[in-house]
Amino acid sequence: MASKKRNDTALLAARAGRYGECTPPPPLRRYFCRLWSHALHDGPPAMVAIVPDGYCDLLWIDGRLVVAGPDRTAAFPVLRPGATVVGARFAPGAAAAWLKTPLSALVGRLVPLADIGWKDAAEFEARLGDCRGPSAAMALFGRLLEEAIRDEDEPARDAAIIFAAADSGRPVSGPFGRLGMSERQLRRRCHHHFGYGVKTLERIRRFQRFLNLCRSSDTMPLAGIALEAGFTDQAHMTREVGEFSSLTPAVILGQLSISKRPG
Template sequence: MCADTGGYRERAARLSGAVVWEKRAPCGVPAVPLRVLPDGCTDLLWMDGRLMVAGPDTTAHLPATRPGELVVGLRFAPGQGPAVVGVPAHVLRDQRVPLDALWPRGEVERLAGTVAGNGSPGRVLEEIALRRFREAADPPDPARGVIAAALGRGRSVAEVARTVGVGERQLHRRCLEAFGYGPKTLARVLRLVRALELARGGLPYADVAARAGYADQAHLAREVKALAGAPLGVILAPG
């Protein structure tokens, strides 16, 4: 009998900047979708007995789960995922793709068997990612951290391009490959991430808007609704 009440937890991964997380849907009640918000990240997933890749989202994703179902993921730092999964981030934007569509089927079947037979699937996902990261033919863009930090602070595209030492068109291309979005969309997503961090810390919405770089609280509300698909109060509600 399933008696699990469900829940979410995460921890830092051994791959720098990445996070291992798991979500179990509660038993005995209809599963409520976990709202997955845009964050500029790519995830390696173990769900429904399969290895999957979740690309960077441009809007909220509400995956369907069964009561009691466990989903385990490794969320890469922004710009880190392509070096592991082997394709540019924009190829996976707004998609959930079976890993065997990207890697040789036999290799994925072997890895899936290893995950299924291990009591700590998150640790196996880490090992898979660490090995692929070390052997990556195309390592992550070395400027990805600078780009994300500058855009997250509200710097203009032109300013960020000058900081990195490239033209705006090349910056756009590099952002698509690393993050899945152009720099303007990436800036919106990172600003949303920052706003939610501040709001979860108990800051009043007007102060959240000012500190995260929105014009005003109404601007914050519009952007949250556009990117997260629900008002800020709904996003922050426990559950």
């Protein structure tokens, strides 16, 4: 569960270990947008902040396959030092069909795949448990997902359109109004595929634009980052970044940037 207080000692997940990702092989790309692994540092456990991004992930962690549902605010899971997590990030519109579960039922939850009733969970866990290391588990994870897609429904195309609009900063209601989708239909589809309403998805993707700017902008001050990301002003950015991460923009900028920047 996320803390509502600022906690400047928390580390963003990308700073708490070695994170790497890759594009899935062609058979998986309709259903998954990234395969990734995260090897945590050894040593004393750190408070790690997992921040919302609008996605749902399938994880292999501590010998189990689990679904990480979409988050509204930062989560602070207890992670074993030195552990490696292998994951597959669902493409927008793919998770609800794959899991046969609306994502509104999974918001803020980490749920064993077997508890959702996925028929191959126990078999896949046994096969992954025989792997001798993270790289072998990552390779097998991808192959198991390729086996699994033979029986899965096609991802919803409208969800990809919703996500792309939210990601770009354009009002999501624009393209759907032109397509004849009512506000109520849009809200229902958004809750089904992302776990929350359109406005929350738009805010989360704006927060992710802020994170990307922190990673890529060498000299831009925080006020400039706020406007470039789509916030009204720096105060607006500070409120929303705190809500989604429990951290201040300056702390996040310090964690993600390579060089010193004006604030």
